[in-house]
Amino acid sequence: MKALVYTAPEQLEYRDVANPAPAPGHHLVRIESVGICGSDMHAFLGHDDRRPAPLILGHEAAGTVTGGPMDGTRVTINPLVNCGTCRACRAGRENLCSKRQIISLPPREGAFAQFVAMPERNLVQVPDHVSLDVACLAEPVAVGWHAIRLGIDAMAHDKVQTALVVGGGAIGVAAAISLIAQGVTDVTLIDPNSLRRDYLNLGPYVDVQAPAEINGRMFDLTVDCVGYDATRASCCAATRPGGVILHVGLGGGSAGLDIRHMTLQEITFIGTYTYTAQDFRDTCAAMFDGRLGPLDWTDTRPLGDGAAAFGDIREGRIAAPKIILKPA
Amino acid sequence: MKALVYTAPEQLEYRDVANPAPAPGHHLVRIESVGICGSDMHAFLGHDDRRPAPLILGHEAAGTVTGGPMDGTRVTINPLVNCGTCRACRAGRENLCSKRQIISLPPREGAFAQFVAMPERNLVQVPDHVSLDVACLAEPVAVGWHAIRLGIDAMAHDKVQTALVVGGGAIGVAAAISLIAQGVTDVTLIDPNSLRRDYLNLGPYVDVQAPAEINGRMFDLTVDCVGYDATRASCCAATRPGGVILHVGLGGGSAGLDIRHMTLQEITFIGTYTYTAQDFRDTCAAMFDGRLGPLDWTDTRPLGDGAAAFGDIREGRIAAPKIILKPA
Numbered sequence: 260m261k262a263l264v265y266t267a268p269e270q271l272e273y274r275d276v277a278n279p280a281p282a283p284g285h286h287l288v289r290i291e292s293v294g295i296c297g298s299d300m301h302a303f304l305g306h307d308d309r310r311p312a313p314l315i316l317g318h319e320a321a322g323t324v325t326g327g328p329m330d331g332t333r334v335t336i337n338p339l340v341n342c343g344t345c346r347a348c349r350a351g352r353e354n355l356c357s358k359r360q361i362i363s364l365p366p367r368e369g370a371f372a373q374f375v376a377m378p379e380r381n382l383v384q385v386p387d388h389v390s391l392d393v394a395c396l397a398e399p400v401a402v403g404w405h406a407i408r409l410g411i412d413a414m415a416h417d418k419v420q421t422a423l424v425v426g427g428g429a430i431g432v433a434a435a436i437s438l439i440a441q442g443v444t445d446v447t448l449i450d451p452n453s454l455r456r457d458y459l460n461l462g463p464y465v466d467v468q469a470p471a472e473i474n475g476r477m478f479d480l481t482v483d484c485v486g487y488d489a490t491r492a493s494c495c496a497a498t499r500p501g502g503v504i505l506h507v508g509l510g511g512g513s514a515g516l517d518i519r520h521m522t523l524q525e526i527t528f529i530g531t532y533t534y535t536a537q538d539f540r541d542t543c544a545a546m547f548d549g550r551l552g553p554l555d556w557t558d559t560r561p562l563g564d565g566a567a568a569f570g571d572i573r574e575g576r577i578a579a580p581k582i583i584l585k586p587a
Numbered sequence: 588m589k590a591l592v593y594t595a596p597e598q599l600e601y602r603d604v605a606n607p608a609p610a611p612g613h614h615l616v617r618i619e620s621v622g623i624c625g626s627d628m629h630a631f632l633g634h635d636d637r638r639p640a641p642l643i644l645g646h647e648a649a650g651t652v653t654g655g656p657m658d659g660t661r662v663t664i665n666p667l668v669n670c671g672t673c674r675a676c677r678a679g680r681e682n683l684c685s686k687r688q689i690i691s692l693p694p695r696e697g698a699f700a701q702f703v704a705m706p707e708r709n710l711v712q713v714p715d716h717v718s719l720d721v722a723c724l725a726e727p728v729a730v731g732w733h734a735i736r737l738g739i740d741a742m743a744h745d746k747v748q749t750a751l752v753v754g755g756g757a758i759g760v761a762a763a764i765s766l767i768a769q770g771v772t773d774v775t776l777i778d779p780n781s782l783r784r785d786y787l788n789l790g791p792y793v794d795v796q797a798p799a800e801i802n803g804r805m806f807d808l809t810v811d812c813v814g815y816d817a818t819r820a821s822c823c824a825a826t827r828p829g830g831v832i833l834h835v836g837l838g839g840g841s842a843g844l845d846i847r848h849m850t851l852q853e854i855t856f857i858g859t860y861t862y863t864a865q866d867f868r869d870t871c872a873a874m875f876d877g878r879l880g881p882l883d884w885t886d887t888r889p890l891g892d893g894a895a896a897f898g899d900i901r902e903g904r905i906a907a908p909k910i911i912l913k914p915a
Contacts, residue, residue: 347828347829350744350745350829351744352745352829352853354853355828355829355852355853357828409853413741413855416678416679417678417680486846486850491846500675500683500685501675501678501680501683506846506849506850507850508850509847509850509851511847512846513842513844513845513846513847514841514842516841516844516846517841518814518819518834518840518841518844518858519837519839519841521834521856521858522814522834522835522836522837522858522859522860523837523858523860524683524858524860525680525682525683525737525857525858525859525860526858527741527855527856527857527858528849528855528856528857529853529855529856530846530849530850530851530852530853530854530855531850531853532850532851532852532853
């Protein structure tokens with residue numbers, strides 16, 4: 260099959276590789292749509308020790324099962340493979356499984372390829388009225404959905420009315436539309452990139468602004484979808500007493516939080532990572548029945564042009580929060 | 588009346604001051620027992636901008652109402668006076684009231700004195716079988732009780748089985764006994780002071796250890812009752828994936844948290860401060876019916892010897908987590 264292989268820092272090669280051989284209980288999925296994630300970019304730049312070259316990246320994928328009893332079924336893929344037996348799995352927190360694997364992290368190859376092999380429990384059937392370019396967004400949208408669920412749960416005694424999302428990439432957009440779908444209708448999203456701000460139209464409940472425009476306003480919930488010192492500091496300063504900071508971004512650093520302020524004002528910081536299996540299914544259901552909006556904030560490119568797409572994203576030349584690659 | 592007045596950094600004077608004049612709705616309480624808190628020590632050293640000299644410190648007090656319809660009633664004092672009308676107060680989070688006042692912070696004088704004036708709603712009646720030396724512990728114990736309640740609430744979906752308490756002062760002890768009273772029976776408390784460790788006997792469910800002894804063990808819940816960079820780092824390293832760090836101490840700094848680790852392992856950090864009015868009442872009920880143990884980890888001194896007691900605490904010469912001062 261053809262695959263886009265990460266061969267060395269800042270090097271991607273579109274070349275022939277062996278087809279995956281499905282293990283027992285796995286299905287072969289012919290990939291039709293696969294998104295480029297910030298973590299793929301991080302790996303491409305050589306900054307992710309968990310993803311050493313050579314490796315096929317990509318974990319936001321949808322396609323059609325080929326062969327076996329599910330042959331022809333259109334599916335979107337939950338890329339997180341868990342053991343099912345540890346304490347975290349038994350508690351329904353599969354994302355904290357001590358043996359968790361994700362496609363695009365060894366030992367599992369990713370989905371920038373014509374085929375991927377996946378366990379059946381990781382496949383969610385896609386209804387006919389939903390395109391696979393939309394369906395492959397289930398993974399990044401589930402990251403936002405999960406974070407927002409944790410934040411609303413943490414504030415169960417004091418209903419969330421206002422929220423700030425920091426970062427207008429796919430995860431920030433996912434957080435914003437998940438807030439609305441989960442009942443928070445006063446949402447502000449900030450991003451310093453005017454190209455991105457001009458592109459985004461997320462409906463009447465999401466106010467897209469430049470960071471300086473929030474100007475001292477306080478929010479019940481803040482969501483850091485970037486994860487650098489400066490964005491944590493912005494969230495910390497904009498969270499009201501008793502409020503919650505959701506930390507989704509993996510930018511880097513450990514500064515930015517004002518610990519004394521957070522203690523005296525009882526601010527909670529929640530680290531959030533991926534999603535549970537139930538969150539993934541709930542996200543798919545919300546996508547499929549329209550609660551998450553038109554999901555049209557994407558561009559598509561042929562998988563063979565993937566290296567150029569990485570370059571364009573890196574240079575900030577892309578307005579859309581998500582580029583979807585299409586294997587031939 | 589006689590009072591112990593903080594007159595300048597590291598200066599306390601036992602001297603005559605005017606009796607407080609109770610405002611409408613306030614009662615005059617003759618103080619019989621008043622504890623020295625770490626925050627009193629912080630102010631005494633000149634490190635608390637919120638407590639400028641001259642000022643009467645002290646906010647952990649019990650005594651007997653003098654005059655009025657409650658004359659002769661033995662009470663313990665909730666020192667936190669709130670507005671009752673703001674969003675936080677209406678949500679039952681009086682500790683986050685935007686107009687909150689605490690005795691020993693201007694404009695309210697503290698309880699290192701023969702009398703304090705308090706609103707009736709801040710007084711909890713003490714049953715005859717409970718001494719006022721025990722009753723005055725309601726305030727510091729409520730700080731621990733409140734923190735543990737927040738932590739158990741945050742982990743409602745995944746029962747807390749093990750907990751680590753960092754710091755063997757009164758707040759650490761309060762957290763440990765509150766854990767047990769709230770159903771967590773595998774509690775480890777660490778403190779570097781061997782004098783303190785040798786003194787503490789908190790029953791069969793609390794293992795008191797030197798910090799090095801925990802040696803890589805992981806806990807569902809960790810409680811930082813100190814609040815310095817090093818203790819936050821200890822808590823962060825000892826909290827299992829999906830676990831919660833409760834941050835009660837106000838030591839200082841903003842480092843110690845490994846943000847990437849907390850994000851990938853979904854660790855929650857909760858800033859906690861004082862207690863709600865309901866927590867204070869719940870703490871009193873638990874103290875009065877014996878659920879919090881014998882509450883015998885105190886020493887007493889005459890209020891007139893208060894300056895010497897501050898010196899002894901500062902030099903680490905006190906084994907007991909709490910010194911109670913007794914006005915004449």
